[in-house]
Amino acid sequence: SLGLLSPALGRRFSANGNLLAALTGLKPAVDASEGPVITAGIAYPGEGFLIEDGGFPPALQPKLKDWPPINSLPLLLIGRDAADGRLGLTELGALTLEWSPRNSLSLFHAMERRVEELGRALRAGIVWLPAWSLAGRLVTVHPLGGCRMADSPQHGVVNDRGAVYGQPGLYVADGSIVPTALGVNPSFTIAALAERVAEHIVQDG
Numbered sequence: 495s496l497g498l499l500s501p502a503l504g505r506r507f508s509a510n511g512n513l514l515a516a517l518t519g520l521k522p523a524v525d526a527s528e529g530p531v532i533t534a535g536i537a538y539p540g541e542g543f544l545i546e547d548g549g550f551p552p553a554l555q556p557k558l559k560d561w562p563p564i565n566s567l568p569l570l571l572i573g574r575d576a577a578d579g580r581l582g583l584t585e586l587g588a589l590t591l592e593w594s595p596r597n598s599l600s601l602f603h604a605m606e607r608r609v610e611e612l613g614r615a616l617r618a619g620i621v622w623l624p625a626w627s628l629a630g631r632l633v634t635v636h637p638l639g640g641c642r643m644a645d646s647p648q649h650g651v652v653n654d655r656g657a658v659y660g661q662p663g664l665y666v667a668d669g670s671i672v673p674t675a676l677g678v679n680p681s682f683t684i685a686a687l688a689e690r691v692a693e694h695i696v697q698d699g
Contacts, residue, residue, distance in 0.1 A: 511573025543573030656691030
């Protein structure tokens with residue numbers, strides 16, 4: 495019902511390079527179910543990613559089926575993946591995602607090597623989220639793109655103010671307008687973009 499939309503709609507989806515691992519058998523023991531999350535991180539700017547300490551709230555345990563094991567430290571990995579996923583809709587209106595880690599494997603292999611280094615340094619075991627280690631599938635908490643910002647409707651769905659090309663009065667102000675993987679936690683970036691969009695909505699009347 496919206497009429498013509500940018501051919502970029504649904505393209506350039508990114509999982510923001512998210513991987514999940516855990517260090518096990520740590521001494522002294524670690525209880526990741528208590529305390530704050532992301533209190534420290536290690537950046538690898540030359541390789542395009544960072545590693546942060548995670549937490550494991552008890553409410554998540556039934557959903558993740560006891561992953562990670564007791565006495566383990568979850569690791570949150572975030573990187574600049576290829577951002578080459580494609581979102582779509584079926585005839586029944588169900589959301590689909592065509593995305594393969596193939597073009598991002600160099601990033602993920604570098605992440606694996608760095609986690610192995612941490613494991614050796616701490617004399618800890620390493621477990622990866624089974625979706626990745628067993629099936630090569632990713633889980634993301636940072637979905638980005640699909641409605642990307644660009645200078646023209648040929649390359650993006652919205653302009654720099656979040657206004658949808660060809661749809662007066664329609665704006666988008668969330669992580670879908672981020673044009674590529676950020677390789678860092680995106681919450682502040684998304685909040686800044688949303689605030690900018692809101693400011694221009696007010697200005698434009």
